[in-house]
Amino acid sequence: DIERLLTHHCCSLSICLSENMMAVEIRFVKAGPSSITLDLHVPAHLEANKQLSIDKFELQWREASSEPDEWATASSSLKLRRCTKGNLKASTSYLFRARAHVAGEGWANFGPETRPIRTTIPEVPDGCSE
Numbered sequence: 001d002i003e004r005l006l007t008h009h010c011c012s013l014s015i016c017l018s019e020n021m022m023a024v025e026i027r028f029v030k031a032g033p034s035s036i037t038l039d040l041h042v043p044a045h046l047e048a049n050k051q052l053s054i055d056k057f058e059l060q061w062r063e064a065s066s067e068p069d070e071w072a073t074a075s076s077s078l079k080l081r082r083c084t085k086g087n088l089k090a091s092t093s094y095l096f097r098a099r100a101h102v103a104g105e106g107w108a109n110f111g112p113e114t115r116p117i118r119t120t121i122p123e124v125p126d127g128c129s130e
Contacts, residue, residue, distance in 0.1 A: 022046055023111035024057060024098040029082065033090040033122040038114075040081045040098050053103040061085055064093035064116040071097070093118045 022042070029037040040057050058076040074085050088094060093116035100108045 022108035035086040037084040054100045055103040056101045091121045
């Protein structure tokens, strides 16, 4: 039973928020020359808990070659679970991480960062040569 699982593993919501029990998983959807589209997934046991109301997400990103603490916030008010980060450099690898906000409680910790996700190389128009 899910409530017993939450009670057993998570004595209070504040503990859940601070211990990665609410980690958001990021799944790659597609990449273009200047954008990457991602899906944000919340663990099933949290989706089933009607007492938790996730009202928004925060998505952060950085170039894979940058320092580990150089995260930039793409948005801290995402309402949808699918998002596209634009204005990226072509043929460049990026890392992403996300966290959920629970209404009336606050932000959970960030989930694990993604593996590097690379934007594509812009296509050369037909009839053109390099």
